[in-house]
Amino acid sequence: xxxxxxxxxxxxxxxxxxxxxxxxxxxxxxxxxxxxxxxxxxxxxxxxxxxxxxxxxxxxxxxxxxxxxxxxxxxxxxxxxxxxxxxxxxxxxxxxxxxxxxxxxxxxxxxxxx
DNA sequence: CCCGTGACTCTAC
DNA sequence: CGTAGAGCCACGG
Numbered sequence: 001x002x003x004x005x006x007x008x009x010x011x012x013x014x015x016x017x018x019x020x021x022x023x024x025x026x027x028x029x030x031x032x033x034x035x036x037x038x039x040x041x042x043x044x045x046x047x048x049x050x051x052x053x054x055x056x057x058x059x060x061x062x063x064x065x066x067x068x069x070x071x072x073x074x075x076x077x078x079x080x081x082x083x084x085x086x087x088x089x090x091x092x093x094x095x096x097x098x099x100x101x102x103x104x105x106x107x108x109x110x111x112x113x114x
Numbered sequence: 115c116c117c118g119t120g121a122c123t124c125t126a127c
Numbered sequence: 128c129g130t131a132g133a134g135c136c137a138c139g140g
Contacts, residue, residue, distance in 0.1 A: 007137095029122055043136050046121045062121080070121035077121070 010038055014048045021061040024088045026097055028065040046070065060084035067099025 013036035020035065021027050027035075029049075030042035038044060042065075049059045060081045064070050071078035073095050082092045090097055 033122095040123090041136065042122045043120075044122095047137065048121095050121055059121085064121085065123055072121095081121090 010036070010041070010044065011048050013037055014041075014045050015052065015054070015057060018045075018049070018057055018059060018062055021058055023058070023061075024090060026061045026063050026067070026085070026090060026099070028067075028099065029062060029070070030065055032062055061088075063097055063099065065099070067097045069095045069097075 014032060017027075017032045017036040021032075028042070029045040030040075033039065033041040033045040036045070045062070049057075049062060052059060062070075069078050069081050069092075071081060078095065082095065085092050085097065
């Protein structure tokens with residue numbers, strides 16, 4: 001058996017990771033890929049989203065690592081994403097969203113933030 | 115097989 | 128906080 005085609009599986013995992021993002025929250029491409037079990041495949045995540053056809057997929061919750069929208073400012077995708085995010089209560093300023101770094105979260109976990 | 119392109123990321127300045 | 132350069136992965140020509 002050998003199957004071969006493991007690419008579709010990766011795509012599915014990426015999509016699952018995106019669907020797993022709670023409403024009102026956001027995640028980076030790299031973060032999504034990592035959650036999908038595909039570390040270092042941030043670009044793959046972006047490619048999957050670019051080719052996604054599922055209208056129920058919360059693709060708008062996926063941003064760059066910096067919290068910046070991946071689309072070019074002024075483009076339709078950029079506007080749609082920012083609008084969708086705002087509709088969920090996410091604050092989008094200057095095409096960017098407050099992206100809490102995992103590192104900071106770990107710091108809080110270790111040092112005990114309050 | 116080489117090259118260009120892209121909804122990316124990290125480091126350095 | 129901003130830009131610039133190099134790295135990386137997947138794909139089509």
